[in-house]
Amino acid sequence: MESNILLINCPDESGLVFKVTGILYKKYNLNIIRNGEFVERNFNHFFMRTEFSGTFDKEELLKDLYEVLPEGVEIKLTGKRKKDIVLLATKEHHCLSDLLIRHAFNELNANILCVISNYDVLEDLTRKFDVPFHFISHEGMSREVHEAAVLNTVQQYNPEVIVLAKYMRILSGDFVSHFTNRIINIHHSFLPAFIGANPYAQAYERGVKIIGATAHFVNIELDQGPIIAQSVIPVDHTHSSREMAQAGRDVEKNVLAKSLKLVLNEQVFVYRNKTVLFE
Amino acid sequence: MESNILLINCPDESGLVFKVTGILYKKYNLNIIRNGEFVERNFNHFFMRTEFSGTFDKEELLKDLYEVLPEGVEIKLTGKRKKDIVLLATKEHHCLSDLLIRHAFNELNANILCVISNYDVLEDLTRKFDVPFHFISHEGMSREVHEAAVLNTVQQYNPEVIVLAKYMRILSGDFVSHFTNRIINIHHSFLPAFIGANPYAQAYERGVKIIGATAHFVNIELDQGPIIAQSVIPVDHTHSSREMAQAGRDVEKNVLAKSLKLVLNEQVFVYRNKTVLFE
Amino acid sequence: MESNILLINCPDESGLVFKVTGILYKKYNLNIIRNGEFVERNFNHFFMRTEFSGTFDKEELLKDLYEVLPEGVEIKLTGKRKKDIVLLATKEHHCLSDLLIRHAFNELNANILCVISNYDVLEDLTRKFDVPFHFISHEGMSREVHEAAVLNTVQQYNPEVIVLAKYMRILSGDFVSHFTNRIINIHHSFLPAFIGANPYAQAYERGVKIIGATAHFVNIELDQGPIIAQSVIPVDHTHSSREMAQAGRDVEKNVLAKSLKLVLNEQVFVYRNKTVLFE
């Protein structure tokens, strides 16, 4: 039997768990597989994620939930199924390779619909895995025109999630606004340190002893979106800036894969520019 | 208002969360502060930990819970308060120092009633912090007689938890059986590697690149009790066996402090010789 | 100008660094790029690794070194160049994929001559990257006959290093003896914990809070060879044995890649069943 995921967030009040489990268990006799709750204490906001199986009418269940839950509640009810995703890349292969391999071996809970890049460097790699590749060069184009072309291609695929797998171009607020909390970026630094360009050069210059990578949703403000996952590795004075970048690549791909998995499995809430994770 | 902790574990069945939250919310109008559930899937066993505040009659609440919950349920209902603990040590100070300092600055959710040791090396340290110290030498005594003396002293204090803060003597099954899942030991190795004596010498001999420490409840079988927490640090060929031991000390004290905190805060279930943690 | 790597190990005595640098600098006027020494203190054994560039006659340089260094010295002098390697695999793809991708993008300091497997599962993947694939099924064959067939194929390629990229068959002492300290295995456990089969099932059963992977040279004694690299990740009670295995895969491929890099760059000495690393 297919399992379902129910995501609820609303202002906290007494009895929310009782009310929701009451509907699922008493009224619909659904089988709860996994259940988690969290209350954010600064703003008293309630989050609940429930996986369940059983037969039900979606519209009716939602109606029942809205009835007992407080005003302003957000409810998402979705089947546990593969999501459609599109990958954007530039020249570096490590994040793209990693996702293509996982996809090829059915380890990614997603269908990669296509790869879009402003260079053709990764076309061969992508085609090896029978994934469509769109080369949309930015050369000789204004930023706006190029982005419009990319947006147009993306929209033909109608993806649920967009992954910036080392896509090295800045997206406009307009682009981002089409996919709120649905674009995942991997930033090659331990945000909020080294915001902006060349973080490894900055890290080298500063003489840090640890470098890291950050996967986050993309917001209008560059590098400021909700952080999903971070990871680090030790470095030392023997690492050149280039060696730091090399060492950082494995961390980048692991963090991106981890955060994408969380998003695909509906384990991520976004609230006030932060994430609440049900791991 | 004091808060309370409710721990429930029982065979899983439908509606458990609904039933428990129903009693807490509907019947007693208690305020749930934090709630967590886990279902172990191999044996379909249900675990629930709830923190709540409000007024209630303990006997009545327990009666109501037993009524709706399946046979074989274990329920623990306790106030969120400092627990009484006793520390056993031998000669090494690092774990004892760490706990005495945290205790002195009110960072340990416990009253350290006394320290018992088979050497007097740590007496000065202990007395600095105004904690009673019992020196019970094992010299010239049989293992049984010495242990009986230690047990006798422990029992005078009636502790809820006993911490083996680098107590280097093996406890008998009889001793252990007085305090089931209430004795915490820090093992100076990444169990189950290097079981037994001199784990750092073993680790050095084997040429490992990582060493660790394990905090666990003490069972009748040496080093085989339920693991509460583990941590590791990297080492390399430049570390002698003694340097590995030195490096391991910081890990040991951190892991012991972490696991003790989990136990004192009632975040640990023991089930089939493993722990289920609500962190 | 090509750079060279000089590896020396011998019983320690005074003046070794002076003598070696004297030959390189005074007699041959070579340019030392990077230099490291280590003295193992238990057995007073000296290790030195030097990268240098410049013109010299190899036979003569070696002769000069042997002349001033103590009896029993082992000297290896090699160009800094790509090594020829052969990969053995079974059914799991993650380590193989990782190495093939790095190879394809010229990030591995090696030529992958071929992949040999006792299943054909990974043939498609391997051929995507234009690497020869030899399917040598073990079905209906004795262990000896199968291994002889594998050995025969390996020897046709004359590799300098053999990588067991999740090759799930045990190699005989005879096979191993052809390639002393030249076969690298990735063991899916944090050795020496969980030696043998199904380490993730063992780890799950024991309720550990950390799992890991170990890359080591293959010895006649199974899982007992010199450890090159280890790494770990945290797990908890929510991980099933299968989920531990999944989580372990990323660690495995990273540790294998790291240790292979060390071996390919001649950064690893083996001494008394342990490794001395110049990182």
Added chain:
Amino acid sequence: MESNILLINCPDESGLVFKVTGILYKKYNLNIIRNGEFVERNFNHFFMRTEFSGTFDKEELLKDLYEVLPEGVEIKLTGKRKKDIVLLATKEHHCLSDLLIRHAFNELNANILCVISNYDVLEDLTRKFDVPFHFISHEGMSREVHEAAVLNTVQQYNPEVIVLAKYMRILSGDFVSHFTNRIINIHHSFLPAFIGANPYAQAYERGVKIIGATAHFVNIELDQGPIIAQSVIPVDHTHSSREMAQAGRDVEKNVLAKSLKLVLNEQVFVYRNKTVLFE
């Protein structure tokens, strides 16, 4: 026999190791215990650290070294002995406790001459360990007058190293200039993220998934001095700002202890606002 430490840094050129080991071995017949070199490739700068034992005239040895080494060389020759240090603290005890305990058990290669604080909160703790405590309140004083009083007290002890063990006042350039690369600070953040006040509040606000601590030498520019050591721990959405701070304390004390050990053992070079470590 006492061992000695020789630290050399100078512009790189051919033959430096040969020349230095020549003097130590050939001329003085000294016994090299441990030796390390590093060449910084951006500016071609050479670093060498040698531990050796044997009899020699210090002035003469230095003269011989200056003779063969390039202009601009910096040479430090020191016995391997306990250094005199002074600790500055404010109200938080965790770093101070940790150092006092290590000192009490002879694990710190230093004599703690005194503790100076702008509060009297930690006086009891300090006196338990028989270390002089100077309470120099800043209340009703200008920053300049208070700092002058602190400086005056520090100078009476003539320490070789000053440790800011959570000293929460900013030191002026004038103060710092008396102790170049001799003041170690622990910054409660993973620099360069969250520079300035309340880093845990900043980290909480940003929703990071990892927090850390940084030990660094103090420079005229706040939080910008050479980094000696860094470490991190994972956090998540369940951590309040206060819980992040609690979690951070163990990291802070460990990183401070580690970096102090490196400094006390003369394992740290400072070059162009970065550190080169011989670990």
